[in-house]
Amino acid sequence: MENAIKITKPESYFVSLMGKIPILSYYSHSRGWSFLITWGHRLSGLTLVFYMFAHLYTLSLLFQPEKFDADMQFLNNFLFTFLEWCVAIPVIFHALNGGRLILYEMFHVRAEEMIIRLMVIIGIIYIAIVGFFFIEESRQISAIVFWSITVIISLVAFFIVFFKLWSTGNSLMWKLQRITGGFMFLMLIGHMLFMHMNYLAGHDSKTILLRMQSPFIKGVDLIFILFLLFHAGYGMFSIATDYLRPGPVLKSLTFLIIVAMLVSAFFGIRLVAAL
Numbered sequence: 001m002e003n004a005i006k007i008t009k010p011e012s013y014f015v016s017l018m019g020k021i022p023i024l025s026y027y028s029h030s031r032g033w034s035f036l037i038t039w040g041h042r043l044s045g046l047t048l049v050f051y052m053f054a055h056l057y058t059l060s061l062l063f064q065p066e067k068f069d070a071d072m073q074f075l076n077n078f079l080f081t082f083l084e085w086c087v088a089i090p091v092i093f094h095a096l097n098g099g100r101l102i103l104y105e106m107f108h109v110r111a112e113e114m115i116i117r118l119m120v121i122i123g124i125i126y127i128a129i130v131g132f133f134f135i136e137e138s139r140q141i142s143a144i145v146f147w148s149i150t151v152i153i154s155l156v157a158f159f160i161v162f163f164k165l166w167s168t169g170n171s172l173m174w175k176l177q178r179i180t181g182g183f184m185f186l187m188l189i190g191h192m193l194f195m196h197m198n199y200l201a202g203h204d205s206k207t208i209l210l211r212m213q214s215p216f217i218k219g220v221d222l223i224f225i226l227f228l229l230f231h232a233g234y235g236m237f238s239i240a241t242d243y244l245r246p247g248p249v250l251k252s253l254t255f256l257i258i259v260a261m262l263v264s265a266f267f268g269i270r271l272v273a274a275l
């Protein structure tokens with residue numbers, strides 16, 4: 001193939017290392033890496049949905065700041081810190097792969113190998129940076145400056161995806177999922193970085209409550225929560241439609257997903273508005 005890119009030595013070593021993991025080895029040979037990437041997207045999406053519910057629960061403890069601080073103190077040990085760092089893996093994988101899919105849907109350019117190579121490099125750098133912040137957690141950055149820059153870039157991404165995909169013949173829900181994905185791309189990556197640059201930023205009730213007094217931060221949080229819940233809810237619905245035929249089971253599951261997202265939206269909005 002004329003456009004095929006040359007696989008470098010470290011890359012072929014990395015792929016052979018991945019191929020040593022039994023389940024990856026089996027499916028990469030029988031179904032190919034793109035099958036595994038699709039599954040990775042699905043599993044990372046579901047992992048983030050469950051993490052999101054747990055996260056909403058811990059944030060709801062901010063109504064009782066002493067309880068919140070006591071829980072954060074309890075979780076402040078090697079095991080939980082390591083598990084929290086591990087969340088960077090589904091975050092960056094889902095964001096980069098989702099971004100890759102949206103780029104393809106907008107511009108129809110298939111430079112898969114090149115983009116996957118970039119994804120791996122950016123992914124590893126991101127996980128390492130988050131890990132660095134877990135160890136060296138005293139970076140100071142103004143929340144307003146950080147989120148102003150992140151929101152401006154995210155709005156640009158939002159409008160690019162909106163204008164490119166709005167006039168396509170896909171369903172409204174499909175388009176909204178890509179548009180919310182485009183907006184959340186940097187917001188989600190930034191969220192994790194911001195909360196771990198400084199331990200207090202994401203784990204100390206006083207610091208969080210003070211930050212949340214800003215109407216700008218409240219607005220950003222509200223938009224993020226609503227986009228996130230729509231995206232996650234529609235994501236789960238589209239997974240359900242892949243396995244279930246139209247009928248009472250699918251209807252009941254859809255109903256459950258809608259209720260779960262509406263209840264989460266209620267708690268999320270109440271949290272942001274009341275604190």
Ligand code: HEM
Binds near residue numbers: 038052180185231
């Ligand atoms: C960082 C920003 C994100 C981007 C760019 C993004 C992008 C995407 C895209 C393009 C899809 C459709 C994939 C397809 O139909 O083939 C998707 C599916 C999905 N997303 Fe996201 N997403 C993001 C964040 C999230 C978050 C934070 C969650 C969970 C809280 C989530 C949960 C899901 C789920 C459950 C699916 C369905 C997966 C499937 O159909 O296999 N996403 N995402």
